[in-house]
Amino acid sequence: MKTISLQTELAELLNQDQVHHDLPISSLIEEALMRGEGKLSVTGALSVETGAYTGRSPKDKFIVKEESVKDKINWGAVNQPIEKDVFTRLFQKVVRHLGQKDKLYASRGFAGADEGFRLPLKVINEFAWQQLFARQLFIRPTAEDAESYDNAFTIVSAPSFKADPAVDGTLSETFIIVSFEERIVLIGGTEYAGEMKKSIFSVMNYLLPEQDVLSMHCSANVGREGDVALFFGLSGTGKTTLSADPHRSLIGDDEHGWSSNGVFNIEGGCYAKCINLSAEKEPQIWNAIRFGTVLENVVIDEKTGEPDYDDVSLTENTRAAYPLEAIPNAIFPSLAGHPNTIIFLTADAFGVLPPISKLTKEQAMYHFLSGYTSKLAGTERGITSPEATFSTCFGAPFLPLPAARYAEMLGEKIDQHDVDVFLVNTGWSGGPYGVGSRMNLQHTRAMVQAALHGELRTVETTVDPIFGLHIPLHCPGVPDTVLKPRDTWSDQAAYDAKAAELAANFKENFKKFDNISDTIKAAGPK
Missing domain, CATH: 3.90.228.20 (Phosphoenolpyruvate Carboxykinase; domain 3)
Structure with a gap:
């Protein structure tokens, strides 16, 4: 019996009828509201809560120990190895789980504003709001973009899938796994959208130095x-x-590369902390929180719709995700000397x-x-x-x-x-x-x-x-x-x-x- 490749299984999932591709921002917000995933604040931003996980889960992050990378990775507490067959079985379970959903959301994008070093991305989500997050944080393709996505890295995010550590080889119900050979980021058991952003940053921190580009958290x-x-x-x-x-x-x-051409942004948006946010101290972030922005774990007044940025009852790690276009003095494309x-x-x-x-x-x-x-x-x-x-x-x-x-x-x-x-x-x-x-x-x-x-x-x-x-x-x-x-x-x-x-x-x-x-x-x- 011939084994089906993971990329073939992924392509079959993306081609299913319930997958909505490249929906506009307004449609994703409508979907999220209809599905009860969030609510609009008075500013027009989509407010969501991420449940038990309001930050990253670093102890649940793994890299697949594959032949092409095993001698290059700095293995340890940050980069935990997971075997290829363990990853494969878990990936297949997640794909079957997502295939049973009535709706899924997918889009294409890039990481890296310098076209010489950009990474094509595909993102598939079960939540419309997480797809909105991805659309705002990654670089959005233009109508003129004709680049092939055959070699894309694909994020597969399934928050409702909970791993069984005894069976699935994870440490908890949550997992964030990167396979460089399969070019897949597999995320499950957590609704915190920042895992998508930071996983791709970790990927770029591996790929860019291989191209003599310094990747930087700055x-x-x-x-x-x-x-x-x-x-x-x-x-x-x-x-x-x-x-x-x-x-x-x-x-x-937040994330940049420094190549022989100069500096370029890896992202297409910002993921700003909102704790104690005020118009006086940080007017750019304050004014960026509007229609199209995702507010994570910010308490919203039920009567007025006003965000309370001083309320830490959900978490101190409150966040706003918005596109770079929301910053008046941002430059496009986001690169310089x-x-x-x-x-x-x-x-x-x-x-x-x-x-x-x-x-x-x-x-x-x-x-x-x-x-x-x-x-x-x-x-x-x-x-x-x-x-x-x-x-x-x-x-x-x-x-x-x-x-x-x-x-x-x-x-x-x-x-x-x-x-x-x-x-x-x-x-x-x-x-x-x-x-x-x-x-x-x-x-x-x-x-x-x-x-x-x-x-x-x-x-x-x-x-x-x-x-x-x-x-x-x-x-x-x-x-x-x-x-x-x-x-x-x-x-x-x-x-x-x-x-x-x-x-x-x-x-x-x-x-x-x-x-x-x-x-x-x-x-x-x-």
Whole structure:
């Protein structure tokens, strides 16, 4: 008996009569409302709830251990292997499950705004609202697009299918599995739509470096003179706030590639956090939440239809998914030249890192690999004082390849294009969290602007004795007194102790990296 290929089974599913292909945004919203999947807010956005899963399930993510990738993947807790036959059986069960649904929704799109490196995508969903999410987050094809989709990566999302770990080889009812040889992302047991977005980012983080393109978890914008800036930073560091500049055009807010042509957005939309959202603080996101936008787990007033962005009763991870077109100063296509400036953002709750410092190439690679910020007391159960947290390359959960691969590519590109790299601390000054004060946002903006305009290239600097960072002694629009962190503490002995504590955290974290040169290791704290 001849075995039917997975791609043939997939094609048969996509060709069934109940599959609605490439529906317009308005029709998907109508479908979602008729099926009771969500409701409209007063702004016209579609509000949905994702049930038990209001965020990603990193422990349920797998990569199929296939011959062509098994010696390249950085296997471990992030990239868990699953055998090919286990994946095949589960895929076939999911396809049969979806085939029994009265309606399915499918569409085509791309990941990657640079046509030389873009990845064709197909997405099939059982929920209309998740198809709407995919249409807004991925790059939408135009009428002129004639590219073949024969080699597309296909996302198959079946939230209502619950795995049986004892039978299906998963760790729970939920699974997110990538097969690079079959070019399939299989998702089940979770309604959280962000799994689709981040799975494709993980795919691109494997495929792009194979084409000598650095994939990056960062935002990017471009000035009127064509000067490009990248902003790396974990949650709470100000990446979205500082990259949203009315005097610069947005390339993208989260995922980018850096090729020999320059920088390009991987996505066609934004997936913005909504917690404590206000029109005053983040007007671009506020104004983007309108008809066509998906609001995830935002509480809506039953009588008025008003979203309550301060209500965290469902989750603190409330989200809005909208197309780049909703941002007035976004550029299309979303690509630009090579970066002039890279900003690493950290919210240091220890209060010991400088508000801005210039990095050598080796320091840039060290801090890129470290991906440091702080967790604050009260943000998670059991945290009673600030804790250092590190996420490799500012995107550890999405990196299939060894970290050194991405860091080496960054170092090469910094050299090749003479890029200025800065570490900007948006955290605390004058003492740690609870003693000192949060960095003045206007000062931070002035420092970022000075960095982008090249005003810090020739400014005299001093070297921090513990972290080795080059601290400018002057910065336009910023008092000199705030630039050197030790001088802002009333108890300088306490500063020294706290700085030594953070330096030790950096060094301990860096022990996990293999095959890192001594020059990069030496670029860390002393």
